[in-house]
Amino acid sequence: MNTVTITTAQNIDIEYELGGLGERIVARIIDYAIFLLVLFFTIFAVGGIGFSDATVGVATIIYGVLFVFYDLICELSMNGQSIGKKVMKIRVISADGARPRLGQYLLRWLMRIVDFTIGGGVIALVAAALSEKGQRLGDMTANTVLVRTTPRTDSTKIAFKPSDVNYKPVFTEASQLTDNDVELINEVITTYVKTKNSVIVYNMANKLKMHLNVQPPQDMNDMQFLQTLLRDYTHLISDADLDFKKPVKSYEPVYSQAAQLTDTDLALINEVISTYNKTENAVIVYNMAAKIKENLNLKSTDGMNDMEFLQALLCDHKQLTSQPVGS
Numbered sequence: 001m002n003t004v005t006i007t008t009a010q011n012i013d014i015e016y017e018l019g020g021l022g023e024r025i026v027a028r029i030i031d032y033a034i035f036l037l038v039l040f041f042t043i044f045a046v047g048g049i050g051f052s053d054a055t056v057g058v059a060t061i062i063y064g065v066l067f068v069f070y071d072l073i074c075e076l077s078m079n080g081q082s083i084g085k086k087v088m089k090i091r092v093i094s095a096d097g098a099r100p101r102l103g104q105y106l107l108r109w110l111m112r113i114v115d116f117t118i119g120g121g122v123i124a125l126v127a128a129a130l131s132e133k134g135q136r137l138g139d140m141t142a143n144t145v146l147v148r149t150t151p152r153t154d155s156t157k158i159a160f161k162p163s164d165v166n167y168k169p170v171f172t173e174a175s176q177l178t179d180n181d182v183e184l185i186n187e188v189i190t191t192y193v194k195t196k197n198s199v200i201v202y203n204m205a206n207k208l209k210m211h212l213n214v215q216p217p218q219d220m221n222d223m224q225f226l227q228t229l230l231r232d233y234t235h236l237i238s239d240a241d242l243d244f245k246k247p248v249k250s251y252e253p254v255y256s257q258a259a260q261l262t263d264t265d266l267a268l269i270n271e272v273i274s275t276y277n278k279t280e281n282a283v284i285v286y287n288m289a290a291k292i293k294e295n296l297n298l299k300s301t302d303g304m305n306d307m308e309f310l311q312a313l314l315c316d317h318k319q320l321t322s323q324p325v326g327s
Contacts, residue, residue, distance in 0.1 A: 002134065016097075018134045019090035019146035021125075027084035028121075034083060035067055072109040076102070079281055085146075091283070095133075095143045104142040111138030149283045167235050173212040174232035179274045181208075182233055185226050186271075192223070201226065234267060257296040258316035265292070266317065269310050276307065285310065 002018045046059050074082040080092035080100060092108070094100045100108075115124035115136050124136040133145050177185075188204045191197065205222035208229065209215065216225045261269075272288040275281065289306035292313065293299060304312065 016093075016145075016147040019085075019088075019148055021128055021134065023088045023090050023148075024128065024134075024146060025125075027082065027088040027090060030084035030087055031070070031082050035070070038066070039063065071112065072105060075100075075105050075108075079283070081149075081283070086283070089149045089283075089287075090146050091149050092139075092144050093147055095145055100142070100144055104144055107142035108138040108144055111136075111141050114138075149287070167231070169232040169235055170228050171212065171214050171216075171232050172236065173214050174229045175236040176212060177229065177233050182230065182271070183275055185230060189223070189226060198222075234270070253316035253319050254312050255296070255298060255316050256320065257298050258313045259320040260296060261292075261313065261317045265295075266314065269314060273307070273310060282306075 002020075003016060042059055042063055046055055049055050071082055075092055078086065081090075085091055092100060092105075094104060115121070115127070115138050124138075127136045127140070128134050131140070133139075135145060139145060185204065185208075188200050192201050201222045205225050208226070216228075220228070269288060269292070272284050276285050285306045289309050292310070
């Protein structure tokens with residue numbers, strides 16, 4: 001799998017998996033298939049009303065506007081994804097790792113005239129195939145790349161586990177960390193495990209020492225320092241930020257399978273919820289919910305969305321594991 005290294009605003013190099021050419025093509029086919037279905041239903045609807053010049057004209061204009069602006073509207077409202085991209089688990093990000101700005105989305109959309117209209121898609125295909133970062137001309141102009149949304153690290157390889165109730169935080173300053181800080185630390189640790197590049201660990205540790213104004217013990221190396229910060233952060237915010245985790249005597253668990261969740265599962269769910277609250281990236285919630293449903297072999301109840309499903313699991317686990325043995 002091809003990857004791209006992006007330097008964040010904190011001067012930390014993070015490695016992302018690039019969306020493959022095949023994934024981009026299938027995503028585009030899915031999007032076109034959606035419009036074929038829309039066209040079919042439009043013709044059916046117009047036929048029911050009557051094929052007058054006015055009706056056909058209005059329907060053609062509406063359909064044309066939707067077709068032209070589809071990608072721009074979707075990427076702006078769905079965090080860099082169209083429906084096809086969402087299905088294929090790829091999305092557009094800025095080359096600096098951030099969410100693209102409006103101007104970048106506009107440039108990328110405008111260059112579709114060259115990539116797809118003039119070249120019939122051939123220009124986009126050739127550019128993406130030859131580009132080092134898999135960019136079509138629109139991506140090059142807007143300084144964007146297409147990456148996979150599937151997490152690189154699975155739940156069995158998480159860099160830390162939540163602390164137990166008797167855990168004593170080493171750095172109380174860890175409570176000052178933001179969700180973005182925690183996400184970046186996890187990315188750095190994951191990248192180090194894959195590349196053994198100790199420089200990114202050193203840089204991240206130094207920036208956090210300065211930011212939090214802390215000095216770790218002499219026998220604690222930079223990797224241990226980052227992992228300790230994550231454990232401390234998890235412990236410090238576990239009760240403060242997630243009130244729904246507290247058991248209620250009259251509460252009846254929705255999912256008895258929640259008792260099977262491990263500490264690692266709980267840490268990942270908490271992290272996903274915290275990240276969503278900060279970024280409103282629904283993809284990570286969907287992916288986490290799908291993974292849990294598959295692992296526990298269950299489905300969410302009617303009317304319950306993925307976020308509510310994850311919160312219910314946390315509440316159920318807390319309730320089930322807090323009950324006395326034999327109750």
